[in-house]
Amino acid sequence: MSDHPHRLAHEDAPWLKAVVLTVVAAFLVLVLLLPMAVVFVEALRKGLDPALEAIRTPDAQAAIKLTLITAAITVPFNAVFGVCAAWAVAKHRFPGKALLITLIDLPFSVSPVVAGLIYVLIFGAQGWFGEWLLDHDIKIIFALPGIVLATIFVTFPFVARELIPLMQEQGVDEEEAAVSMGASGLRTFWSVTAPNIRWGLLYGVLLCNARAMGEFGAVSVVSGHIRGLTNTMPLHIEILYNEYDFVGAFSVAALLCLLAVVTLVLKTLLEIAQPPSRRVGH
């Protein structure tokens, strides 16, 4: 059965290897590489200057700023929550733990559009608190708070699900030793736990940030699409695209594409720093 005397049985025949690699290459080029390439080609269709111009317009600048602000609130919030949740779940035993983990993961299974909708139903003009908010002149929907809330929802599990398996693997021995020697809880966390989980935490923060800056569906529902005011970068892309300003749309898209590339490079580096514990999906 072997066409090569030295090949082990678990190694595939050269012809099979060639077929598999050709299929994989064709598939990845078609599905991943070409879409990324086309963003830059379309952005630079009329040269570099129009592309840069599109990023410099006041509306684009406002969109970039809003995206950065949203991420700057969302990511630290979910990082603190993730550490909290992982500490409770991984370092202690209690009934209902599996249910709690499932509930933390829940936002990943919910459509982003539904994620936006739930906040409209609560804080929108027709919602639970709509009248009260109107009376007190507080704007949540069609304003920054709504955008932040929707983004927090869709990026909720990233840090927690990264840290829980990691901290479970590490056990509680080191923490118990520190506590028995008289260290306070906070001190134990900073000097014992934090150094052990820093790469995993960064990994979660990185993925959380990429999704926070790129979220479209959930933010689209709560934003109201007010130019220069409540448009994030992905929403700005949609508006430009629908106005047939393709160079503009793809230029802003190219910026987000670069963000994705940076994210992937950092992610690869972090995986070298700390090989990932087994995780399923993101």
Add this chain to the structure above:
Amino acid sequence: MTAIDTTRPVAPARPPFFRRRSAVPGFALTLGLTIAVLSTVVLIPLFAVALKAGHQPPSEFLKEAFSARALAAYRLSFGAAFLAAAVNGVFGLVTAWALVRYEFPLKGLINGLIDLPFALPTAVAGIALTALYAETGWIGALAKPLGWKIAYTPLGVVVALTFIGLPFVVRTLEPVMRDLSADVEEAAATLGAGRIDTIRRVILPALMPAWLTGFALAFARGVGEYGSVIFIAGNMPYRSEIAPLLIIIQLEEYKYAGAAAIAVVMLGVSFAMLFVINAIQAWARRRA
């Protein structure tokens, strides 16, 4: 006759509710905070949708949730997500195999690229795929002479969801493939199994739980996906309109109850998928 019946086993002490109190501090604080934030951000808002949908008479709810237009949208969202997950099930399996078993140039780069759909904003993916698969695009132009129209048809939805779902299948399969012991394959070969037999009867069954999990994750993500789809779909009612878009259209027409009704159906499917994925995982753990 003895006073104590020694034949009756002594019931073991019932484990206390919190079996072993960990010496690690901060339990009440962190758990309390976790539950408080989880409830405020996720659970109570989700409950609000159910309340809103349940606020109308059941007949009204059913009319909104299962109108002909909504049914067509579910069919497209579920059908396209299923097809895309199936495409990824085949090509993702082959890709994971190549990444785990073979050495080839640029492997590190390609491995990093697999996660692109996690890192690239969906709107960017949406306009990029549309530019690529429209009749004027690089691939669309090639498909046109063959009579294939991809962008602005249900087929475009499948393309977008294939992009979105790819990493789920590859990343779920990879660690399991890596753990597959080469010894088992050697043993199968020693016992006279051909390579095809070994793949069919040893390797594929071992990969089955991970493959199903990856498939289910890709499917679940695809059903709710919005950003990458709306640009390429064409969004024609009854034909190329996905369920999440229908929710947005209802909202824009201030039909909150109608939007909530469709959302409840989609949430139901999400919960069902979550249950299925957990069940597959439990099954995999039992088999391991």
